[in-house]
Amino acid sequence: MGKMKPTRINMNAPDATCPAHAQADHPRIPKEKIGVLLANLGTPDATDYWSMRRYLNEFLSDSRVIDYPKWKWQPILQGIVLTFRPSKSGAAYRSIWNEEANESPLMTITKDQTRAISKQLKSKYGDNVMVDFCMRYGNPSTKSKVANMVAQGCTKILFFPLYPQYAGATIATANDQFFRALMEENWQPASRTVPPYFDEPAYIDALAASVESAYADAARKPDILICSYHGLPERYLKEGGDPYHCQCHKTTRLLKERLGWDDTQIMTTFQSKFGPEDWLQPYTVEEVARQAKAGNKSIAVCAPAFSADCIETLEEINEEIKESFEEAGGENFLYIPCLNDDPAHIDALVHVIEKNLAGWV
Template identity: 75%
Template structure:
């Protein structure tokens, strides 16, 4: 991360006791979903409590939901979720892969921005749930002299439970600032040409390393209740378009690529088809060699490294599947960083010019 703090100075003609003011700069604050601090019971419970108490994620009445969450779900789920995190944990750095990757993305964007704008820009990241909190990073940027902040939720598609709740938390953090910066938020970028190009290149690179081309590319997006779609959430439509644009860029037809949804939770109907069921159906119907990609995730995380690469893979193989290839998220791949930087610079237009 770029430490864009500089020696603060007292304004000209100011009184001797006037506080020093840092040099003005632009803040770019990346936001990812979040991660527990560790995979032990209490770390998992704190994280899951914050996540599952978000009304954007679970919109049931708190009078009904909170007793169930506190007395039932949070007594059991920290153990199972903790075991899943333990299976993918970055033990060397004592953090989850999502944290490691988000740091790497931030470092890459920092380098690109510093090369163009010098010390005019400060780049950092926060998490919607867990640490580092959005509030702490907004505070840090304001103290460093950021009079304008571009907030960048790392979600290609717009959804109430992802980018919207990240924005909510960002705006709540601003409520505590006496010197409130001017702000912008980045829009959904599922159809941005450079994002589609980066996604296509990742598929082409993965396929080039395989002896046999997969029978099907499964684009597995994080699921949500079908009710959210009917209430106006654009996520489902943007996922479908994302797959279509990727298909067109690859020059494929509908027999080579499909859209599915994973991570079903609770008893109500979610967006279909469910990935875990669909991959089994593919195997049973003769498609024994598939690849899976997760276009809704900017960074590999528990839903990709554990759910896709373990649970969903197991479902496919138990149904007779023979070759399962997981194509990693774009993470800090150069084409992904280039796409993100292009979107960031577009949204910063009028704020600054290259150094």
């Protein structure tokens, strides 16, 4: 039988006490708590070549992200991709890097979201609920945060991947890592995972409010709103039955209905194509150019698949995709930021959390 790594209970925690009716020499243990562990994609620790290489190696080695056989993919990854891509990706990250905090915007925003959610839950449940965050790739790792929650006395953990729509390459791989972390614990907490929340009315309301606010402040009203979602290979949908494509389209439809718009005012596209095979279409970078050539000289783009602004929104949308639109004759490009730590978004996330804590609190 394999040897399990011991659970690391923090007997020096401020709230550690001896259990009721225990013998006098019983070790002190922390007060039982419920952990809420938020999870996002991840971020490199820095923008230099080796930091980027470590991050990209972990990300692109995930078989949920790139599902080619390892014997075929790893030589390409290690020999070609990781030789050239770290420098290019590092330059992209430097263009958006939070220099003051020396971290990526995704890290900054995720910290802000965690603090805001923690404040709300603490006001309702006191110290009985502990809120923290982890990253699927890079730091802080899922494993380290699960271990810390167990050490602090969390006997139940709600794991919340911050992706509105389900995809194997996002929610599933985040859950995989959470379950791997639980395998390291001798004293495993009870656990739950949060399902996709793309159709939660509070989330759609927050999304719609952000669009309405951006349109109200715009010098020129956009001719069309492009809802740009991170792409996936078409094969994942056709062969694997991944529901992501359907859930993205439903998100756009729900947003359209909430705004009271018609089909001419909004559409769904997909970005971030990687590799030679066909991905979900239409491609955002091509569609914005087509819109410009068709006479829609003023457009807005939002990214409903992202809970926080990151490299794919701040650099890819607001730089590369914007450039494609302008080169095709577009005149006014409006990027509508992700919901980030907007109070309406935080309220929506807290609502989802409380619904999934039912029976625990």
